[in-house]
Amino acid sequence: MTKRISADDIVKEENLVYKKTSLLTKNVMHYCPGCGHGTLHRLIAEVIEEMNIQSETIGITPVGCSVLMYNYLDIDMQGAAHGRAPALATAVKRLMPGKYVFTYQGDGDLAAIGTAETIHACNRGENFTIFFINNGIYGMTGGQMAPTTLPEMRSSTSPYGRDVKMMGNPLNITELVARLPGTYYVTRQAVHTPANVRKAKKAIRQAFESQKLNKGLSLVEILSNCNSGWKMSPLQANKWMVENMFPFYPIGDIKLEGKLLDKE
Amino acid sequence: MKELKLMKGNEAIAEAAIRAGADAYFGYPITPQSEILEYLMLERPHERTGMIVLQAESEVAAINMVYGGAACGRKVITSSSSPGISLKQEGISYMAGSELPCLVVNVVRGGPGLGTIQPSQSDYFQAVKGGGHGDYRLLVLAPQSVQEMADFVGLGFDLAFKYRNPVMILTDGALGQMMEKVWFDEQKPRQTVFPSWATTGKSTDRERNIITSLNLDSLKQEKHNQKIQDKYKKMKENEVRFEKIECDNAEYLFIAYGTSARICQKSVQLARERGIKAGLLRPITLFPFPEKAVLELANLVKGMLAVEMSTGQMVEDVKLAVKGKVKVEHFGRMGGVIPSPDEILIALENLIKKIS
Amino acid sequence: MTEEIIIAGFGGQGVLSMGKILAYSGIMQEQEVSWMPSYGPEMRGGTANVTVILSDERISSPIINKFDTAIILNQQSMDKFENSVKPGGMLIYDGNGISRHPERKDINIYRVDAAEEAAKMESARTFNMIVLGGYLKIKPLVKLENVIRGLAESLPERHHSLIPVNEKAILRGMDIIKPVQEL
Ligand SMILES: Cc1ncc(C[n+]2csc(CCOP(=O)(O)OP(=O)(O)O)c2C)c(N)n1
Ligand code: SF4
Numbered sequence: 001m002t003k004r005i006s007a008d009d010i011v012k013e014e015n016l017v018y019k020k021t022s023l024l025t026k027n028v029m030h031y032c033p034g035c036g037h038g039t040l041h042r043l044i045a046e047v048i049e050e051m052n053i054q055s056e057t058i059g060i061t062p063v064g065c066s067v068l069m070y071n072y073l074d075i076d077m078q079g080a081a082h083g084r085a086p087a088l089a090t091a092v093k094r095l096m097p098g099k100y101v102f103t104y105q106g107d108g109d110l111a112a113i114g115t116a117e118t119i120h121a122c123n124r125g126e127n128f129t130i131f132f133i134n135n136g137i138y139g140m141t142g143g144q145m146a147p148t149t150l151p152e153m154r155s156s157t158s159p160y161g162r163d164v165k166m167m168g169n170p171l172n173i174t175e176l177v178a179r180l181p182g183t184y185y186v187t188r189q190a191v192h193t194p195a196n197v198r199k200a201k202k203a204i205r206q207a208f209e210s211q212k213l214n215k216g217l218s219l220v221e222i223l224s225n226c227n228s229g230w231k232m233s234p235l236q237a238n239k240w241m242v243e244n245m246f247p248f249y250p251i252g253d254i255k256l257e258g259k260l261l262d263k264e
Numbered sequence: 265m266k267e268l269k270l271m272k273g274n275e276a277i278a279e280a281a282i283r284a285g286a287d288a289y290f291g292y293p294i295t296p297q298s299e300i301l302e303y304l305m306l307e308r309p310h311e312r313t314g315m316i317v318l319q320a321e322s323e324v325a326a327i328n329m330v331y332g333g334a335a336c337g338r339k340v341i342t343s344s345s346s347p348g349i350s351l352k353q354e355g356i357s358y359m360a361g362s363e364l365p366c367l368v369v370n371v372v373r374g375g376p377g378l379g380t381i382q383p384s385q386s387d388y389f390q391a392v393k394g395g396g397h398g399d400y401r402l403l404v405l406a407p408q409s410v411q412e413m414a415d416f417v418g419l420g421f422d423l424a425f426k427y428r429n430p431v432m433i434l435t436d437g438a439l440g441q442m443m444e445k446v447w448f449d450e451q452k453p454r455q456t457v458f459p460s461w462a463t464t465g466k467s468t469d470r471e472r473n474i475i476t477s478l479n480l481d482s483l484k485q486e487k488h489n490q491k492i493q494d495k496y497k498k499m500k501e502n503e504v505r506f507e508k509i510e511c512d513n514a515e516y517l518f519i520a521y522g523t524s525a526r527i528c529q530k531s532v533q534l535a536r537e538r539g540i541k542a543g544l545l546r547p548i549t550l551f552p553f554p555e556k557a558v559l560e561l562a563n564l565v566k567g568m569l570a571v572e573m574s575t576g577q578m579v580e581d582v583k584l585a586v587k588g589k590v591k592v593e594h595f596g597r598m599g600g601v602i603p604s605p606d607e608i609l610i611a612l613e614n615l616i617k618k619i620s
Numbered sequence: 621m622t623e624e625i626i627i628a629g630f631g632g633q634g635v636l637s638m639g640k641i642l643a644y645s646g647i648m649q650e651q652e653v654s655w656m657p658s659y660g661p662e663m664r665g666g667t668a669n670v671t672v673i674l675s676d677e678r679i680s681s682p683i684i685n686k687f688d689t690a691i692i693l694n695q696q697s698m699d700k701f702e703n704s705v706k707p708g709g710m711l712i713y714d715g716n717g718i719s720r721h722p723e724r725k726d727i728n729i730y731r732v733d734a735a736e737e738a739a740k741m742e743s744a745r746t747f748n749m750i751v752l753g754g755y756l757k758i759k760p761l762v763k764l765e766n767v768i769r770g771l772a773e774s775l776p777e778r779h780h781s782l783i784p785v786n787e788k789a790i791l792r793g794m795d796i797i798k799p800v801q802e803l
Contacts, residue, residue: 063378079378082347083322113292113322144293144302145319157293157305157319166310167319270640270647270655270773296659381659442682443640443655445647529680604685 021049027071034234036224037066039191040133043201044102045073047208057100058092060085062114064106065139065226083114086121086130093128100211101128108138111147111173118173125182125216129207132174132219135226136245143229147171150248155229170248174221178255184216186255190223192238196251203253215258223249266447273413273439274299276446277343277369280417282309285452286367287338288316290329292348295381296437297371300343313454323348327355327368334364335475337462339421339455343369345437346387347378349395356430357396361477363461363492365424367417368402369433371440374573374600382600383437383523388577391434392551399489401496402432403503404550406521410444418449423503425459427495434550436573438523438602496552505548506557510536514543516612517561519582520571521547523602528571530605535612542612550578558585567619568592569612573602591619621676623761624684628669628701629693634748637774638691639670641752644770645762646674654682667696674761691755695719708803712755722800729800730758737796738789746789753793764790 023045031037048057054075061069063082070077080088085103093101110118110132118130137155138144145155145162148170152161162170178186185207189200200222207218223245225237232240253261271279278300281289289309291301301319309315320326326342333340344352349370359366370391374384391404403423405416416433424431458464466472479485510532511517518528525546535542545561547554562568568590570579576594583592595611597603625642629635636657646653656671671687673679690701692713702722705711710728715721716735732754738747756762762770767790771783 067378081378108293113324115321138293141293141295141298144298147321156298156302159302159306160308268647270644270653437659438656438683441657441659443643443653444679444682445653523683527681527683530684531681533680602683604683605681606685 021045023049023054023074025072025074029072030068031065032228032234034225034227034237035065035139036135036191036222037133039197040104040131040200040222040224041066041069041072043191043197043204044104044131047201047204048075048100051205051208053100053208056098057102058096060088060092060101060103062103062105062109063140064109066104066106066133067140069104083109083112084117085109086114086117086126089128090121090124090126093126097127097214100208102131102208103128104131105133106139107132107134107136107146107148111171115147115171115173119177119180121182122177122217122219123180123182125184127211127214127216128218129211130217130219131204132221133224134174134221134249135224135229136170137226137229139226139229143226143231147173148249150244153244172249174219174249175254177219178260182216183219183255184213184258185210185218187219187253188221188223188249188251190241190246190251192225192241221249223251266449268445268447270443271410271446272299272441272443273407273410273435274371274441275303276410276414277417277433278303278307279448280414281341281367282307282312282315283448283451284418284421285313285339285454286315286341286417286421287454288318288329288333288340290318290320290326290333290340290342291344292320292323292326294323294345294348296373296383296440297343297345297369299440300369300371313451315454323351324355327352327359330366330368331355331359331362331364334359334366335362335463337458337464339365339367339425341367341369341417341421343371345371345373345381346375346384349387349390353390353396356402357394357398357400358477359430360396360400360402360492361398362475363428364430364475365421365428366430367420367424367433368430369435372434372436374598380600381437383439383573383602384598384600385436385522385524385573385596386575386577386598387434388550388572388574391432392553392581400492401499401551402430403427403499403552404432404434405505406434406548406550407439408522408525408546410439410442410446413439414446414448418452427499428461429492429495434522436523437600500552503549504552504554504556506554507546507548508557509544509546511543511545511561513541514561514564515541515566516543516616517565517568518542518544518571518608518612519547519558519568519578520544521550521578524571524573527603527605528608531608531612534605534609538609540612540616547578553581553585555581555585558582559587559589562586562589565590567615569608569615570594571603571608571611572596574598591615621674621761622679623674623689623759624687625672625674625689625691626669626687626701626704627672627691627693628667628697631668633668633693634745635668635693636670638748638752639672640774641767641770642672642674642762644773645767646770648766648769648773649762651676652679654679656682667694669697669701689755689759691751693751698722710758712751712758712797714751725801726803728758728802730754730797731800732793732797734793734796737792741789741792743785743789746786749786749789750793750796753790754797755793756790757794757797
């Protein structure tokens with residue numbers, strides 16, 4: 001008679017192929033299933049662990065769905081008022097130039113209420129990293145229109161679709177700040193497939209590494225779904241993102257080593 | 265003809281703004297008041313009355329849009345909740361200085377800081393003592409029902425233009441989120457004639473209009489300050505509003521506004537069932553505060569309990585008003601916790617024990 | 621007459637909309653009504669509750685902590701609200717997912733297994749209407765015709781085709797509710 005395999009037989013050191021990084025706390029994440037925030041948190045934590053810079057890293061959280069990020073990462077973090085994270089990070093980095101400093105911001109936080117802080121930190125060439133999670137909507141407050149909401153896209157404050165004549169055009173702030181002399185590394189990635197996750201992680205690593213060079217700000221935009229706000233299932237949402245967001249916000253590096261990549 | 269609806273307090277404010285003939289709304293999403301902007305976007309007021317609605321990039325931008333619209337003599341409204349109202353304070357101060365009318369709605373949530381999104385009354389000081397920098401006041405209206413949320417929009421615009429001063433509706437997340445019956449007035453037409461001070465374009469028959477809060481000459485600034493102080497004095501003479509509930513033979517008095525006043529009405533019932541002669545004074549205007557009514561009652565009752573969802577802010581105005589004539593205590597919950605009618609009654613019973 | 625009710629369960633069970641339909645029904649028969657929801661991001665799948673008051677008089681406090689009726693649709697809400705029922709009041713619950721049944725001896729207790737019934741009817745969406753039907757059987761405070769009018773008021777026009785299904789669910793709830801303890 002064959003013996004039934006139990007869980008204890010499988011969970012063994014030699015069978016381990018993947019492990020949660022020690023930099024993620026045990027707290028259960030509050031994100032909706034399928035949301036990109038959780039994946040991006042994990043990647044940032046993995047990179048900090050791999051670079052062995054836990055004790056040298058300070059993170060700034062925004063106001064948005066990721067406002068509670070400090071519950072999940074085992075590093076020192078500060079919580080900023082809505083939109084002001086780059087201002088906090090400016091002070092932190094200037095006072096402690098040897099540390100690794102990053103902000104983590106949604107599109108509302110970074111590209112609406114915090115536009116001035118974003119642009120000026122980029123333009124001054126502050127030597128920290130901005131992780132910019134773009135889901136084209138205000139997730140936390142219940143799906144209102146964001147600066148990055150696509151034309152004709154519905155949200156609770158554009159219930160008939162974004163009418164660009166009345167509500168303005170989507171703001172491609174990443175391409176905009178890439179044109180400023182103060183940015184050193186600017187890239188746009190996604191985390192909806194394993195291949196994209198691997199590329200995003202490389203970009204995160206590169207952003208942290210470039211802080212060592214002291215040559216300016218690094219910004220990593222991550223396109224993500226907000227399935228709750230878009231009122232779709234996670235799978236539908238990822239499909240919708242690929243079909244609609246990617247053409248408008250193309251994936252890939254935008255500025256490397258202080259030089260704009262010519263896409264034409 | 266009046267029209268009956270079942271609506272959230274937030275939605276009632278939005279609908280009332282359209283019907284009051286508002287010219288524009290500028291705002292930025294924040295819980296627990298985002299329904300105001302959402303309702304307006306859904307209703308397409310532009311098609312109903314020509315009213316403009318815009319989601320601004322921040323509260324700072326929104327209040328400055330309000331400034332611009334108001335300076336053209338238009339009826340402009342904005343709304344937010346506590347953290348956003350803090351951001352608007354600079355703009356509100358400029359508007360008070362420039363003598364501009366507007367309506368600001370604060371659907372208060374618990375602070376300080378990002379705090380909680382649950383209802384609170386912890387922005388009382390900010391609302392009634394000025395809020396931003398400089399010597400100024402807002403006229404502050406405190407609704408207690410969805411009906412009053414709607415009614416105070418029209419009233420607020422009238423008072424704002426009467427005194428050329430910002431008016432605030434100070435409410436909270438509970439009133440914003442709850443639904444009750446509400447009767448709406450008929451649609452008022454938007455104004456077509458604008459005040460003579462408005463920057464509507466200089467015609468040949470008048471001097472140019474300048475809207476500013478700047479006065480580099482200190483003596484001129486002092487005179488300007490005197491002028492706006494005189495307006496506040498007039499508000500105190502003419503605009504005090506309050507409601508007395510079961511005050512006639514009351515021996516003990518609750519003083520509470522907004523949501524707390526609603527809860528206290530239940531506490532009054534419970535107290536009277538137990539033979540305690542309790543009453544309620546409900547300030548409707550928080551600035552100007554009903555000082556005289558409070559003082560009159562101070563001569564009749566044995567004790568007063570100010571009930572607020574805060575550590576005790578309005579209670580200071582109550583104490584100032586009673587001039588030491590009667591014992592005044594505060595009862596409150598904080599951080600978004602709503603007191604129950606029972607615990608308010610217990611607080612009253614504790615006060616009674618202390619007095620007798 | 622004043623009836624103070626709390627309806628509590630998971631977000632997504634239709635707790636808030638059930639309260640809304642009750643409130644609209646009250647308006648249809650010219651009562652005073654109030655509807656006070658819990659709100660916040662925890663509504664994404666977390667617990668949700670709503671206090672509904674129907675009254676012939678002006679409603680004093682829309683926020684209360686003792687109820688004539690508690691309609692309880694998950695275990696967390698049972699733990700939180702069983703003790704908030706006024707003595708002599710009423711508790712209605714759906715047995716689905718309940719591990720600790722109500723224990724109070726001084727209240728009337730009814731059980732309406734609406735989740736199971738909705739599954740049988742192959743329309744999970746009518747769950748809350750089955751519960752509502754059960755409640756109205758025990759406390760016929762609002763007439764069925766007013767509930768249907770309330771339903772029509774609270775549903776957007778494009779969903780009016782669903783009214784008959786909902787009516788059927790209400791009637792079904794009236795059939796399946798059963799007493800657990802009657803004083
Ligand atoms: C001064 C101020 N205004 C408004 C808010 C309300 N608020 C909280 S999060 C948010 C938008 C978040 O959207 P986004 O930055 O896109 O992040 P997401 O939630 O989508 O991750 C807003 C408007 C606030 N907290 N403070
Ligand atoms: S609301 Fe949107 S952004 Fe927020 S956790 Fe859910 S899916 Fe993610």
